[in-house]
Amino acid sequence: MIDLRSDTVTRPSDEMRAAARDADVGDDVYGDDPTVNELEARAAESVGMDDAVFVPSGTMGNQIAARVHTDPGQEALVDVEAHVYKWEVGGFAQLSGLQVRAFDAGSRGVPTPEQVREHAREESLHVAGTGLLCLENTHNARGGVAVSKADIDAAADAAHELGIPVHLDGARLFNACVALDEDPAAMAERVDSVMFCLSKGLGAPVGSILAGSEAFVENAVRVRKQFGGGMRQAGIIAAPGLLALDNVERLADDHENARVLAEGLDAVDGLSAATPDTNIVVVDSEAAGMTADAFVEACESVGVLGGTFGEYHTRFTTNLNVSRADVEHAVELAGDAVESR
Ligand SMILES: *Cc1c(COP(=O)(O)O)cnc(C)c1O
Numbered sequence: 283m284i285d286l287r288s289d290t291v292t293r294p295s296d297e298m299r300a301a302a303r304d305a306d307v308g309d310d311v312y313g314d315d316p317t318v319n320e321l322e323a324r325a326a327e328s329v330g331m332d333d334a335v336f337v338p339s340g341t342m343g344n345q346i347a348a349r350v351h352t353d354p355g356q357e358a359l360v361d362v363e364a365h366v367y368k369w370e371v372g373g374f375a376q377l378s379g380l381q382v383r384a385f386d387a388g389s390r391g392v393p394t395p396e397q398v399r400e401h402a403r404e405e406s407l408h409v410a411g412t413g414l415l416c417l418e419n420t421h422n423a424r425g426g427v428a429v430s431k432a433d434i435d436a437a438a439d440a441a442h443e444l445g446i447p448v449h450l451d452g453a454r455l456f457n458a459c460v461a462l463d464e465d466p467a468a469m470a471e472r473v474d475s476v477m478f479c480l481s482k483g484l485g486a487p488v489g490s491i492l493a494g495s496e497a498f499v500e501n502a503v504r505v506r507k508q509f510g511g512g513m514r515q516a517g518i519i520a521a522p523g524l525l526a527l528d529n530v531e532r533l534a535d536d537h538e539n540a541r542v543l544a545e546g547l548d549a550v551d552g553l554s555a556a557t558p559d560t561n562i563v564v565v566d567s568e569a570a571g572m573t574a575d576a577f578v579e580a581c582e583s584v585g586v587l588g589g590t591f592g593e594y595h596t597r598f599t600t601n602l603n604v605s606r607a608d609v610e611h612a613v614e615l616a617g618d619a620v621e622s623r
Pocket residue numbers: 338339340341342344365366418420421422451453454479481490
């Protein structure tokens with residue numbers, strides 16, 4: 283099987299397994315785990331923030347950020363295709379008491395300053411004020427779009443002018459930065475908090491990072507405890523996370539493989555795929571007369587795994603465990619899958 287369902291399917295390397303076994307550990311709820319502390323320090327530095335907290339998942343990181351930045355009854359501004367809105371089980375509403383104002387931020391998923399001003403609401407007797415703007419980079423549902431620093435900065439500045447804090451869902455922040463040749467610290471310079479995943483393209487088995495100011499992280503550690511995310515000898519999972527931070531540059535290989543995959547699939551009669559910014563390839567199979575369900579099933583039967591991404595759209599995600607030869611093979615197999623329809 284060539285598994286292109288996600289970059290989360292990667293298996294930890296032998297080095298990661300050895301690092302987990304040998305990690306120095308302590309009770310992290312007491313702040314005693316040296317490996318977690320090292321990971322948090324390095325991770326904070328990598329995105330130019332004062333401090334960071336290690337969390338079990340990207341979802342928990344985003345949800346903690348929303349809770350820390352807002353008061354119940356406020357509104358969160360998000361793109362209608364945002365992960366926090368579509369795929370986090372309504373957490374903003376349930377865990378932070380937020381009303382979500384989701385609007386179409388366009389094909390790259392980043393709002394313009396005008397859109398931020400248009401959708402922001404000032405609190406009044408009748409109106410729930412806006413308490414948070416949430417941005418996403420890369421933008422998953424928009425097809426792994428790498429949003430420029432200029433666009434992130436412009437949206438963040440517009441929010442800040444209205445007194446609204448900004449969280450960046452950077453689950454794949456490093457993919458964006460590698461694709462754009464941008465420094466991650468510069469990318470996160472104008473936002474108040476940023477989450478990124480160690481467990482996606484960077485290849486760690488578990489874990490994400492939530493970074494921000496010292497005061498923000500102090501509150502985030504408390505909310506993490508409340509959400510059940512306080513961990514004990516977490517150095518066991520932080521050690522592979524430290525090695526994952528060394529996997530940033532190689533994301534360029536995933537992007538190149540994604541480009542090869544997209545061009546190959548686009549050349550298959552009945553399929554179309556735009557050249558991706560990063561490691562996410564979205565394929566349209568409507569011209570082949572195949573729904574995404576049918577296409578995904580046909581691909582699976584020939585040995586390629588992808589995921590449905592809309593009625594006629596399928597997502598393939600390149601990753602650390604997939605080679606150039608694998609993606610070239612996947613193109614041939616997907617061609618067979620379309621032929622056999
Ligand atoms: C994967 C993802 C998350 C959530 O991360 P989990 O570790 O799966 O909870 C959040 N935002 C985006 C954009 C993602 O792609």
